[in-house]
Amino acid sequence: MSHKVLVVEDEPALARALAINLRSHGWEVVTAADGRSGLDAAATTHPDVVLLDLGLPDLDGTEVISGLRGWTSVPIVVLSARQHGEDKVEALDLGADDYVTKPFAMNELMARLRAAVRRAEEVAPTVSTVQVGGLLIDLARKRVARDGTDVRLTPTEWAFLELLARNLGRLVPREQVLREVWGPGYEHEGHYLRVYAAQLRRKLEDNPAHPRHLVTTSGLGYTLEP
């Protein structure tokens, strides 16, 4: 299956070249043009690896690394123009996984990204399938089985459930659900949440009136409880 890389790079030409090359090698690519949006993108898209240029306009590269390391262990590959060892050491110390110096060969960069993802997966293998009670959620095939038999979900129901499954056990805020399932601009359509949470419960819960897995936290959001 294909992996997702977040490219944080402020120079448009290089960002574009990287995106094209990565896509042609089967990566799913998300780009951000500065540190702050890079941190945001990492939080919302959950990439498998981050490719981070140290020379950003808004934040020092080390701040971005710290900002990521505060909450995620996603592998970080640093890209830098500086030849010398000083901030290489600093970056690696802060928690970066690898370091590539400009100019670089695209082949080498690809190899290092692949290696970073591979190492991370050895430590914590990617789950393409999530099990919750009698529920088996197959993220790759976009399917749910309840006690062994397939359950039919509509596209929107699936998008909702998938989002919760990817954040298993974590509370997903109302606004994030609305934004990621219905798109930006729907952050205040709270009614949708209630309708679709009810539909999912009817299809997935043993007792829809007293859900044990798809739990509401009033005023905040929803959680898929293991």
Place this chain on the structure above:
Amino acid sequence: MSHKVLVVEDEPALARALAINLRSHGWEVVTAADGRSGLDAAATTHPDVVLLDLGLPDLDGTEVISGLRGWTSVPIVVLSARQHGEDKVEALDLGADDYVTKPFAMNELMARLRAAVRRAEEVAPTVSTVQVGGLLIDLARKRVARDGTDVRLTPTEWAFLELLARNLGRLVPREQVLREVWGPGYEHEGHYLRVYAAQLRRKLEDNPAHPRHLVTTSGLGYTLEP
């Protein structure tokens, strides 16, 4: 088996010479005389490799490379009169796989084309045959047999089926089918999907009205079920 090469070359004499030589070496050859028709041809004929002359009348060669890399990872071998490294680097960075400078030896060109195809097949190893129920799908020979007897498919039907077969058991999203079978820009032509899914079912399913192999998931896409 024979591979298909798309030759994008504006100079008629050279295009003809290339076509003759390639055919005599067992290649199936499709030609295009400018960038735009080259992109079209790539989308409609699905070559195994593209041989691209950078000096085209209508588009910059780099635009052609980007246009291809937006949706396909077919290997690209660039042909150029310019001796020096600048646009070589640019072409390779944009996602070209190899670079040949004019004048060139036909032998060498052949070897590089073969190598490009070989590398591509190593990255995405070809399972040469897929069996689902009474269907035997031979990816290498581009053939389908149903209960032992050959079934005639049109090129488009084949492209559709091949895509599903290469993702056996996985859901292939509507947009991906449209993009990879009809080319970029056709992502919203949902009607094509219905027409061709029906044709394939008529030819391949025991009961076309209740398909057991070519299954559609409403709003999402199609799956070839083992």
Place this chain on the structure above:
DNA sequence: TACGTCCTTGACGCTTCCTTGACGCCCGCG
């Protein structure tokens, strides 16, 4: 030129899904 193959497009009926509205419940707060 005539023919055959195949892609494209239109029309129609049917099913599925999204959206929206109405209503009742619970709970905190004035």
Place this chain on the structure above:
DNA sequence: CGCGGGCGTCAAGGAAGCGTCAAGGACGTA
């Protein structure tokens, strides 16, 4: 004690997607 906001439920309307048939029309070939 009444009120309002967030939540859960049900149902209806319309929009979008799906399956099918068939008629142009482009293209290559006899």
